[in-house]
Amino acid sequence: MKYDLLIQHGEVVDPGAGLRGLLDVGISGGKIVEVAPALPAGEARRTISARGLLVTPGLIDIHAHIFVNAHDMGGHTDRLCQASGVTTLCDAGSTGSATFAGLRAVIDGHVRTRARAFVNLSAIGIVGTSRGGELSHFPYADPEGCARTIAENPDLAIGVKLRYGPGLVWEYTTEPVKMARRTAATAGVPLMIHITDSPIPLPEILAEMAPGDIVTHCYHGRANGIMGPEKELLLKEVVEAQRHGIIFDCAHGRSHFSFAMIEKALDQGFLPDTISTDLTFTSATKGPVWDLATTMSKLLHFGMSLDDLVLRATAAPAKIMGYEGTVGTLRPGANADIALIERRNGNFELTDSDGKTVTAKERLIARTTIKDGRVTYERPE
Ligand SMILES: [Zn+2]
Incomplete structure (x- = not known):
């Protein structure tokens, strides 16, 4: 046969x-x-x-969370992924130098979905965040440990993660971004930065980033996003950054995906470079994210073409994750x-992270x- x-x-x-x-x-x-x-x-x-x-090709979710007991998909990862066509995912910085071994054990022992991970600049990663962000306490910043963890886990670790937002970093300057970029340079990997409700304007963050680095949550509707202060027009620095190879990832999540922003951005020709969910068990079972196919359906409703959607949930993230030609392709x-x-x-009612709903005429x-x-x-x- x-x-x-x-x-x-x-x-x-x-x-x-x-x-x-x-x-x-x-x-x-x-x-x-x-x-x-x-x-x-x-x-x-x-x-x-x-x-x-x-x-x-099997869909690729470049921003999800799979570290057990850290606002994640935990033991449900495979079931949730399989039911939505996802065969590969990337944990977006749930763990740092002090906790990465735990993520490694979860992936090696319990996850059959193909997985890779960003390593948080914070030693502890995204745990216990109701008590403060992972880098709100400066001594948790661990550039050496982050770079070492990446070097020691070449089969899993593909980048550095920084969450820049209110209460998430020790100071509201570009210093945390500079430290994360230096760490990524040492490790020879890209840097992913979460930008929702940033206390400093996005262009100041972009100015510190390198081509191949990733801005995640690009369609959030809070302060200092991709639009100017009136939230009407795309910032020219954003258009320039994308042209120079900065990657804009949409990572839906419970607070980062605004239909108003999506509609205006797509109208102005600004598409995400990768489509992802920021999925956790709660956002997968109580909404509004549900799964990657639903996130793609929302963008389809606002006018993205099927080919544009599939490219950004297969070959584009595969390239970033080091899988070019082997995963995310039917070749x-x-x-x-x-x-x-x-x-x-x-008629499908779809909801964004701000509770706004639309009735879509088709769904993937x-x-x-x-x-x-x-x-x-x-x-x-
Ligand atoms: Zn996330």
Whole structure:
């Protein structure tokens, strides 16, 4: 038999690989071996009909949280990911130098979803935050430990994380950003900065960042976002930064995704470079985030094209995470991580982080999830 699994009659959407149209996908040994029209079903151990469905690379969520007991997805990570077509995720700085070993144990022992992680500049990471932010106390800043943790965990750690916001850093200057950038330079990795409600204007933060660094929560509706003080027009520094290779990630979360900001930003031609959820168990089970497919549905409602959405939830984050060509693509030779997605018509009430709702006419719903050639999820009818 040529194929362990053959996905037939689906609409392949993989803009990162330049694959589009009614194509079959042949899988063998956990890898994609062929993408072409009308592959022979007689050569397959199992076939799955994707008629009427989109066939995309397994989705990649570059900003989620999976460290147990730290406002995370905990033991629910695999179930939540599989049910939404996500086969790869990145923990966005839940842990730092003093707690990373715990995250490593969780991932090695309990998480089957492909995972990588940013390491927090704070030694403790994002824990116990009701008592203060992880860098509100200066001695928790641990640039040496952060760089060392990244060097010691090359298979997992891909970047430095800094949350810059009220009560999150020890001083409201660019000093925490400079320290995080120096740490990223030492480790030779990108820096991801959370910017929601920043006490200093975003251009001051951007000025300290390097191409390849990531601004996360780019559509938050609080102070000092991507728009000017009237929250109407994009800042020219933001447009310039994106042009120079700073990556803008939308990470939905419970307080970072404003429909008003999204509508204005998309109208002015500003798209996120990556689409992510900032998912925790609460935001996945009580909303408003629910899952990555829902976040994509919200952006679809505000006018982003399907191809733009898929690119930013597959090939774009794969590149940042060091998976270019092996994950987030349907190209032959890549790991067979695949999502079958329904583009369902109807009336769907979707809610942003500020409690605003819209009625969308379509919604993306994951129907089948495949990781390394194995079916990990099939949605009940
Ligand atoms: Zn987060």
